Amino acid sequence: MASPTAQSEVGLIGLAVMGQNLALNVAEKGFHISVYNRSGDKTDAAVSRAGKEGVGERLHGYKELKDFVASLKRPRRVIILVKAGAPVDATIKQLTQFLEPGDIIIDGGNEWYENTERRQAELAALGIHHIGMGVSGGEEGARNGPAMMPGGDEGAYSHLRPVVERVAAQTDDGPCVTYIGPGGAGNYVKMVHNGIEYGDMQLIAEAYDVLRTVGGLSNEELAATFVEWNGGELESFLVMITSLIFSVRDTEGEGFLLDKILDKTGMKGTGKWTIQQAAELSVAAPTMAAALDARFLSGLKDERAALVADVREALYAAKICSYAQGYNIIRAKSMEKGWGIELADLGRIWKGGCIIRAAFLDRIKVAYQRNPDLPNLLVDPDFAAELARKQDAWRRVVAVAVGAGIGIPGITGSLGYFDSYRRGRLPANLVQAQRDFFGSHTYERVDRPGWTHTVWDASFGSADSITTSGYNN
Known part of the structure; x- marks a missing residue:
C-alpha cells in the first residue's frame, strides 16, 4: 500500500466494478488518484489491476481512511461510489472526521435529489462542499468515458472540472459533462435520464415483440434488421447492443441465449422516482409510465418488409415522445427550483458515454438552442414535420399489434401523447x-x-x- 503523502488530485471510495473502472479511467487520463474500500481485498484488487493496465504508478491504494484522506491534495476532492441512502450517510460521517473546510465530497451514485440537498446543508455547516453527480454509461462508460451530470456549488465544481472534463466521454461537441445547476439538479437530471432510458428500452422491446410475433422474424433476421436501423435515424447505443444480443447463441444448450432469459425485469428505483415526479409536477409522461408498468407486469410473411419499415418509423416517433417527456419533467423541476438548467446542454452531454446516447440528441440540442423556451419537442418545426410524416406507419403498427393481441403500451402511449398534445380540445x-x-x-x-x-x-x-x-x- 502507498504512503500517506499528499500526492493525489482526487480520491475515490467504493471499489465495486463501477468505482474500480472509474478510478482506472482517472489514472489513465494522467491524474494521480487514491482509492479506499471498506473491505481491503477490493483495494488490493484495484491496485493489482492498475499495475496490469499500466497505470499503477498513478493509482494508490489505502487500507486506512485517515491515510487515504492524508494522501489528497487540498482542496480534497473525494468521489463516493457506494449504494445510495444509508451507506452514503455512513461513508460521509466517517469521512468528515478527517476532512477540513473547503474540501469537496462528490456522490457519484443514483441518489434521490432531496437526500443530496440535505447533505449539502449538513456539510455546509462544517464548511465542506457536496456535489451530487450522476454518472451514466455502465461499466464500460466508467472505464472509457461516461456522461456525468454534476450539481451543487458551482465554485466547488470548478475544482472538479479539470478532472471530469478529461475523464468524460469525448464527442465532436466536447466532453460529455457540464455543470447542471445548484442543489440536487445533477442527481435530478440523472434520475430523469434513467426514466428516459426505461422508456427507450421498453419501446425497443415492443418493436422486437411485434417483429417476432406478428412478422415471424428469426433472431438472425432481427439482428440484421437492428444493424440496418442503427445505420439510420435510430442510431443509438441501445439499438446497437440490441442487434448484438440477438446474435448471441446459448453456450449451455441449443438456440439463442435471448430465448432462454426469463421475462422478468429488474429495476433500481430511478424509473419509479421519475414517474412520481412527473405526477407531482403535472407533466404528462405516458411512455415512461408504460415502461414502468411493463416492468411491474413484467402469418404475415409477404408483408414482412412493410411491417419492418412501419415498426422502424413507429419506434423512432415513440422515442421522440419519450425524450420529450423527460425533457419536460426536467424543465418543470428546474423552473420550480430555480436551477436554471440549460436543456440544450443535456443533448450535448448525453451524446456520448451514457446509456441513452443517440444520434438525434444532436437535433434535440439544436431545437433547444433555436428556442430555449420550447414548450415541447413535439412543436419544434423539424420534429413536428417528421412526426407528421411517420404517424401513418405508427398507427398501422398499433393497429396490427392490437389485432394480434400484443400489448405495446409504450408505443401506444406515445401515440396517445402525440394525438392528445396536438388536439385543440380534449374531453x-x-x-x-x-x-x-x-x-x-x-x-x-x-x-x-x-x-x-x-x-x-x-x-x-x-x-x-x-x-x-x-x-x-
Missing part, C-alpha cells in the same frame, strides 16, 4: 364538470375569465342550475 371539460358536481371544485369557462361553480341538479335531470362566478379552484 377534460367533462372531467372538470364531474369534479365540480361531486366536490364543488369549480371550473373555468371558455367564454369569460374567472372560476365558476354550478349547483348541479341533484336529480340528474335538466332543471335550471345556479352559477356563481369568481370561485378560486
